Amino acid sequence: MSTIITSAPPASAGSKDxxxxxxxxxxxxxxxxxxxxxxxxxKRIGILYLVAMSAMFVLGGFYASLIxxxxxxxxxxxxxxxxxxxxxxxxxxxxxxxxxxxxxxxSLGNFMLPLMIGAKDVAFPRLNLISWYxxxxxxxxxxxxxxxxGVDSGWTFYTPLSTTYLNSNVLLTATGLFILGxxxxxxxxxxxxTIHRMRCPGMDWFRMPLFVxxxxxTSVIQLLGTPVIAITLALVGVERLLGVGIFDPRLGGxxxxxxxxxxxxxxxxxxxxxxxxxxxxxxxxxxxSRKPIFGYSMMAGASLAxxxxxxxxxxxxxxxxxxxxxxxxxxxxxTFSVAIPSGIKVFTWLATLFRGSISFDSxxxxxxxxxxxxxxxxxxxxxxxxxxxxxxxxxxxxxxAHFHYVMxxxxxxxxxxxxxxxxxxxxxxxxxEFPARMxxxxxxxxxxxxxxxxxxxxxxxxxxxxxxxxxxxxxxxxFSSAGATVLGVGYLLPLLYxxxxxxxxxxAGRNPWGATTLDWTHTESPPTPHNFEETPVVxxxxxxxxxxxxxxxxxxxH
Amino acid sequence: MWDFPIxxxxxxxxxxxxxxxxxxxxxxxxxxxxxxxxxxxxxxxLYYRRADDQVPPQYHGSMLLEIGWTAIxxxxxxxxxxxxxxxxxxxxxxxxxxxDVYIVGxxxxxxxxxxxxxxxxxxxxxxxxxxxxxxxxSEDVLHSFSIPAFRVKSDAVPGRYTTLWxxxxxxxxxxxxxxxxxxxxxxxxxxxxxxxEEADYQKWLSEKAELGDAVQGRKLFAKLQCVTCHAxxxxxxAPSLEEIHMKxxxxxxxxxxxxAPGATVLAxxxxxxxxxxxxxxxxxxxxxxxxxxxxxxxSLVSEDEMFQLIAYIKSLKxxxxxxxxxxxxxxxxxxxxxxxx
Numbered sequence: 001m002s003t004i005i006t007s008a009p010p011a012s013a014g015s016k017d018x019x020x021x022x023x024x025x026x027x028x029x030x031x032x033x034x035x036x037x038x039x040x041x042x043k044r045i046g047i048l049y050l051v052a053m054s055a056m057f058v059l060g061g062f063y064a065s066l067i068x069x070x071x072x073x074x075x076x077x078x079x080x081x082x083x084x085x086x087x088x089x090x091x092x093x094x095x096x097x098x099x100x101x102x103x104x105x106x107s108l109g110n111f112m113l114p115l116m117i118g119a120k121d122v123a124f125p126r127l128n129l130i131s132w133y134x135x136x137x138x139x140x141x142x143x144x145x146x147x148x149x150g151v152d153s154g155w156t157f158y159t160p161l162s163t164t165y166l167n168s169n170v171l172l173t174a175t176g177l178f179i180l181g182x183x184x185x186x187x188x189x190x191x192x193x194t195i196h197r198m199r200c201p202g203m204d205w206f207r208m209p210l211f212v213x214x215x216x217x218t219s220v221i222q223l224l225g226t227p228v229i230a231i232t233l234a235l236v237g238v239e240r241l242l243g244v245g246i247f248d249p250r251l252g253g254x255x256x257x258x259x260x261x262x263x264x265x266x267x268x269x270x271x272x273x274x275x276x277x278x279x280x281x282x283x284x285x286x287x288x289s290r291k292p293i294f295g296y297s298m299m300a301g302a303s304l305a306x307x308x309x310x311x312x313x314x315x316x317x318x319x320x321x322x323x324x325x326x327x328x329x330x331x332x333x334x335t336f337s338v339a340i341p342s343g344i345k346v347f348t349w350l351a352t353l354f355r356g357s358i359s360f361d362s363x364x365x366x367x368x369x370x371x372x373x374x375x376x377x378x379x380x381x382x383x384x385x386x387x388x389x390x391x392x393x394x395x396x397x398x399x400x401a402h403f404h405y406v407m408x409x410x411x412x413x414x415x416x417x418x419x420x421x422x423x424x425x426x427x428x429x430x431x432x433e434f435p436a437r438m439x440x441x442x443x444x445x446x447x448x449x450x451x452x453x454x455x456x457x458x459x460x461x462x463x464x465x466x467x468x469x470x471x472x473x474x475x476x477x478x479f480s481s482a483g484a485t486v487l488g489v490g491y492l493l494p495l496l497y498x499x500x501x502x503x504x505x506x507x508a509g510r511n512p513w514g515a516t517t518l519d520w521t522h523t524e525s526p527p528t529p530h531n532f533e534e535t536p537v538v539x540x541x542x543x544x545x546x547x548x549x550x551x552x553x554x555x556x557x558h
Numbered sequence: 559m560w561d562f563p564i565x566x567x568x569x570x571x572x573x574x575x576x577x578x579x580x581x582x583x584x585x586x587x588x589x590x591x592x593x594x595x596x597x598x599x600x601x602x603x604l605y606y607r608r609a610d611d612q613v614p615p616q617y618h619g620s621m622l623l624e625i626g627w628t629a630i631x632x633x634x635x636x637x638x639x640x641x642x643x644x645x646x647x648x649x650x651x652x653x654x655x656x657x658d659v660y661i662v663g664x665x666x667x668x669x670x671x672x673x674x675x676x677x678x679x680x681x682x683x684x685x686x687x688x689x690x691x692x693x694x695x696s697e698d699v700l701h702s703f704s705i706p707a708f709r710v711k712s713d714a715v716p717g718r719y720t721t722l723w724x725x726x727x728x729x730x731x732x733x734x735x736x737x738x739x740x741x742x743x744x745x746x747x748x749x750x751x752x753x754x755e756e757a758d759y760q761k762w763l764s765e766k767a768e769l770g771d772a773v774q775g776r777k778l779f780a781k782l783q784c785v786t787c788h789a790x791x792x793x794x795x796a797p798s799l800e801e802i803h804m805k806x807x808x809x810x811x812x813x814x815x816x817x818a819p820g821a822t823v824l825a826x827x828x829x830x831x832x833x834x835x836x837x838x839x840x841x842x843x844x845x846x847x848x849x850x851x852x853x854x855x856x857s858l859v860s861e862d863e864m865f866q867l868i869a870y871i872k873s874l875k876x877x878x879x880x881x882x883x884x885x886x887x888x889x890x891x892x893x894x895x896x897x898x899x
Contacts, residue, residue: 026669081742154739161699161717161741165665213837221833249717250856252836256715289605295619318703321713322720326649329643336635340628346594347627351620353601357612368598375594379587384637386643392709395737397701459580461564461706462890463737468747470733475562549611 012228017036025428026528040125041529046111046130047426050419053099053107054495060094061491068450068481074474076467085152086168089383092155095191097177098139100411102264102277105222106135106187109215111162111426112177113191115519116209117345118200118536123193131186138180145172148391152466154265159247159258163239171240174233181230184272188222191215200518202538206300209517210541212291215280218308221268221275225311229265234260251327256321265313273407275303276287277370278345279416284367284417287350287515289356292543294348297526302341302348309338316385320394328387335385346371362436362514366417369444373409377402378453387409398458401451409447416494424512425519429505443488449483517542560829569728569753570708575645577709583638636708650757652723656691658772660865663694663701663714666743668734671865675768680749682734685759693827697861705751713738719827724734729749764827775870780880787851790879796851797842800879803830803872809840812847830868834859 024042036044066087068080079087110128112558114121122128151169153162162170195216199208200344244250247258286293293299315323324332349371353499358364382401383389393399416439423431453476462473469477511520522536522544568577605614620734660671661680670678684690694703696714704711705724712722736747754762779785787796802825811819816839823829823840832839859867 063874076745081745085742085744149764152742156739158700161739164743165699182866212884228576241761254717272636290607290614292616292618294617295624298619298624320711322715325646332642336639339635340631343631344624344628347623348600350594350597351617352622353598353605355614355617356601356605357607357614358602358605359607368602372595375591376587380591382583382586382635382638383580386579386583386642388576388642388649390642391646391649392576392580392712394711396706412886432596438892456564460563461704461733461735463704463735465739468745470748472563476564505812545615546616548613 013230015433023524025524026332026529027173027427027526036506038129039275040121040129041138041532042110042114042122042125042128043426043527045128045132046107046109049102049106049110050306052136052139053103055092057491058495059487060091062101063091065484067091067323068484070467071469071477072481072516074469074471074477077328080364081315081467082152083150085154085465086146086150088465089139089152089154090146090150093142093151093173093177095157096269096407098135098142098178100407100425101184102135103273104280104418105191105218105272105412105413106183108415109218109276110187110192110421110423111518113194113212113215114198115425115523115531116204116212116517117524118529118532118538119194120530121533122190123198123551126189129187131183131190134179134183138176138178138183141176141179142173145169145176148172155232156262157347159236159239159255160249160253163236163246164248164249165248171237174236176243176279176346177234178230178237181226181233184222185226188219188226190221192223195219200536202540204538206297207538207540207542208300210282210296210299210303211276211279214275214282214303217303218272218275219437220309221272221307222496225265225268225272228261229269230424232261234263235261256318256323259318259321260315262281263317263515264311267314267317268307268310270403271306271410274414275306276373276425277418278374280368280414280418280421281349281370282516283517284421285352286543287421287513288361288364288367289353289358290514290545290548291352291356292541292545294351294354296541296543298344300346302344304339305341309334309341313338314382314391319387319390331387332390339378339381339431340384342374346378360433360437362433362440363417363421363513365437365440366413366420366443369440369447370410370414370417372444373405373447377405377409380405388534392461394459395464396458397462397464400464400471401458403453404454409451413443413447416440419494419498421513423501424508424521425523425525425527426506427502427505429501429503430499430508430512430523431494431505432500435493439497442493443485444490446486446488446490450480450487453477453483486531514545514548516544516548530531563867566705567728567730567732569693569726569730570710571725571727572645573707573709573727575648575756579641579645582641586634587639588710610642619867639698650690651722653689653725656689656723658727658869659690659692661703661714662696662861662865663690663703663736663740663747664696664697665699665735665741666747666776668701668703668736668747668749669862670855671771671862673765673771673869674763675770675774676763676766677768677862680734680747680768682749682751683725683759683762684724684751684753685756686726686729686753688756689723690725691721693865694720694722695831695861697856699740700738703739704735704737705732706735707732711737718829729753729755729867731768733854751771771866771869771871772873775866775868775873778859778867782859783853787881788879790877797845798839798879800876801875802876808842809887810845810847812841815841817841827868831864834864834867 026041070084151173153166153170238244239246245253247253247255282293313335318334319328383393456475457473462469508525510525518536523531658673663667668680670682694712695713696716701714708724710722710724712720730753732751734749734751770819788799790800805825806822807825809817809821811817834854837851841847841849
């Protein structure tokens with residue numbers, strides 16, 4: 001289907017462009033390794049992040065496969081308890097901090113943001129490069145900690161286990177995460193300034209693509225939340241290293257204080273992971289149904305509302321910790337407030353599809369998968385925000401299933417949709433459509449097979465982070481492990497065909513999807529080093545399809 | 559192979575309440591997920607792209623719809639929230655006649671102490687129809703005490719007490735899990751709770767007969783020389799502990815004391831425990847800061863002994879404080895460190 005669209009009028013603009021086919025673009029104007037490692041180009045930095053995070057994703061996935069292999073049988077027969085605990089800690093630390101949190105903003109965001117708002121680059125290109133190096137240094141520390149024996153604190157580093165009782169590499173890992181946090185802060189800062197100061201003429205706030213709104217909301221959380229986790233990890237270090245009583249009651253500290261500090265960041269962090277994919281999905285739904293997003297300002301507002309509400313719900317992770325019942329009620333009520341804007345988003349997409357012109361290219365299949373999994377993930381959140389049921393579900397596999405639906409089913413699937421969407425822009429080549437659709441379907445099916453049984457086993461009461469479990473939970477765990485195999489194949493396919501397509505894929509025009517935002521209408525595929533030949537001027541809304549097949553107005557920018 | 563449970567046993571009085579709420583939310587989940595998936599499929603069938611240059615009508619929004627899908631979910635959420643609070647109230651407020659059992663978690667076992675002095679490890683016994691209140695703490699790291707068949711759970715937090723209660727409705731043997739990751743052997747920190755008929759239970763108790771917790775606590779009270787100062791007289795160096803449990807105590811706000819003027823504290827188990835471990839934390843009005851009482855850390859009073867001391871203090875009625883023996887030594891001479899400020 002994509003090939004047919006390439007020949008549609010907006011795409012034909014690409015063929016007469018002198019820069020295309022042998023022209024100078026950001027990939028070929030310099031090709032040395034140094035030109036990549038010292039680049040200040042937001043597009044190249046986005047790709048550097050993409051490569052680094054893909055590697056971390058494969059590593060995190062490897063640990064996930066160890067966990068699922070061990071859980072096929074109730075007895076701990078494949079590995080020791082210590083190694084199992086180190087595996088789920090490594091899986092959690094890598095996936096949460098090194099993949100999910102930076103995933104969409106640092107890769108797709110870096111690449112797309114300046115293109116979408118008509119800017120030549122982000123506001124601080126050097127800071128942008130530094131943030132990648134900071135990420136790599138943080139990753140280096142963590143990898144050394146893993147290779148040098150591992151860490152078995154769980155990704156949550158709960159005290160006093162992490163500060164007093166463990167003799168694994170807690171400090172080294174915490175140092176890695178402390179450093180990594182600055183990468184997140186710098187990216188957030190950079191994006192906020194870019195969105196405020198670098199929009200091209202005519203690009204009002206309410207003419208910005210919704211992905212930009214999502215990045216803005218995310219950046220605010222990154223900037224305000226990340227310092228808290230940095231301080232918290234530093235305090236863990238102080239207690240562990242110097243024996244100053246902060247969290248350990250034997251030293252006069254309070255372990256619950258740690259949970260407050262940790263979740264004050266780590267709950268909003270969930271929205272750092274999910275808001276950008278929510279934003280990406282807006283672009284996909286609009287483009288592949290050729291409809292403006294239904295209720296644009298409501299959608300933009302919902303992103304900001306989620307960002308704000310995310311900071312006032314953290315104690316719902318602590319309902320069983322002896323929290324005052326009144327505080328528990330308060331946080332339960334506030335938690336429901338996040339459900340409202342999340343629901344608005346899903347209904348808005350459905351209304352956008354209504355009477356649309358829907359095509360099923362693989363980015364759209366991913367977007368459908370995203371809506372489905374995000375809906376299940378969000379709806380099952382009701383069990384956990386409701387006090388009466390959360391007590392039973394807390395720290396069981398139900399919670400594991402719920403947050404994988406949101407963070408993997410949502411964030412990763414949304415990312416995959418976004419990645420396939422911008423792939424032709426990124427490399428000027430189409431990925432092969434058939435394996436891409438296969439991958440989207442395999443991921444959706446495999447994901448549900450893996451995680452739906454975990455809702456059931458969680459309801460039965462199986463606690464998370466269990467190396468061994470009672471026999472009656474085995475069948476559901478076997479289903480889950482079998483599903484993980486399908487899911488693994490789904491993830492493996494893009495790792496093969498995407499790199500292949502960079503060299504051998506069919507050439508893409510400047511706008512193969514018939515999208516209407518500046519990144520598609522005003523830049524080449526791949527873009528020139530400075531994105532735009534001349535500064536674009538925006539005169540209307542971002543999603544406007546009625547002029548799509550009128551070449552002149554399409555080229556004039558709406 | 560297909561014979562596996564997908565529904566946990568329901569064996570306590572609160573379990574059906576949790577179950578009803580659970581089913582309500584399941585119905586909501588199915589309804590809304592079916593709506594979303596159904597519309598996705600329906601729109602895909604009706605509105606797939608017919609021609610490459612097809613441009614659909616461009617709607618930009620509808621205030622009425624947008625208000626609708628904001629307001630309706632809000633109402634649904636409020637209903638679920640309110641129902642959740644109602645069930646939660648059942649879960650956290652124990653009946654007054656509940657039997658006290660004390661639980662200490664440690665890496666990697668659960669220790670239980672009964673009022674009659676019986677002790678168990680990784681096991682618990684209870685009677686059908688008789689409410690039990692667990693007071694839970696930990697000697698080392700965080701743990702969490704969970705009985706899925708009863709739908710109850712509470713973290714074991716070092717340095718403080720948490721509580722949970724249940725009233726079994728069915729004879730049987732049910733899982734006890736530790737649900738808070740606590741280190742290497744976390745998944746082996748499991749046990750069983752056996753629910754019995756009253757007669758069987760009494761038989762079991764008598765087989766495990768021991769000196770009661772309060773009696774053991776009285777011995778500790780004497781051994782640790784508490785009575786030297788807590789003499790139960792108005793001119794004593796420390797407040798009388800008679801009938802102190804669940805009384806509201808006005809606090810001293812001497813210079814340097816970390817309490818605000820006019821503050822009071824409820825003398826629950828947590829306060830009694832804190833006052834033994836850290837005597838200066840909250841000092842009763844009329845006594846000086848910092849406390850002259852030594853701090854009793856784990857090396858002097860273990861968590862198990864702490865429960866016995868508290869059981870004794872809770873049992874202490876008017877005029878029952880033992881007579882002071884002037885010839886015994888003071889606590890400091892026993893090796894207790896001086897009170898920490």
